[in-house]
Amino acid sequence: AQTVTQSQPEMSVQEAETVTLSCTYDTSESDYYLFWYKQPPSRQMILVIRQEAYKQQNATENRFSVNFQKAAKSFSLKISDSQLGDAAMYFCALKPNFGNEKLTFGTGTRLTIIP
């Protein structure tokens, strides 16, 4: 079984500043994918970034990057130059690379952007 833990229920950051959201996980699988999803008030789940466990290089997508520490089972999300539109719930999620392809989600972090 997999578990995903997000220890920060809420975070806030000044507009244009940088914020890091934490995520730790546990799995017995050696091959898996990790995701960060964003859910704004519209309820739509939006994929922010994806990391393949067998890749050592940290994934980046424009202002979003991750710090993937496989041995520590840590997968944090860094948002640079925060914008008002970044305000949302952020969910960390894990999926094994085979078998039943269901996602295991963390409990989420609510990010507030301060103008």
Next chain:
Amino acid sequence: SAVISQKPSRDICQRGTSLTIQCQVDSQVTMMFWYRQQPGQSLTLIATANQGSEATYESGFVIDKFPISRPNLTFSTLTVSNMSPEDSSIYLCSAPTANYGYTFGSGTRLTVV
């Protein structure tokens, strides 16, 4: 990536009635997933729907309460049966995409009164 159209977007229902939520995917997908998201909480998987076979339900969810149909590779429905106020939640469908990510429907906000 795939796009999922989910409807209705919201509904207010009387207790004891049933509501069917529909998800249409713009491409063929082998599996679809149905989630429940209670207010302010994370997503909880209800069941996995495969075309041509019965859905696989997670612990705590049963077919009589949440019957699922999957008539083809682009469509699925979830019915919330004999509703009570405790069923008030957001319900989301999801499907895998080609790049190992997942796409989600826009969610159905259900209020049971």
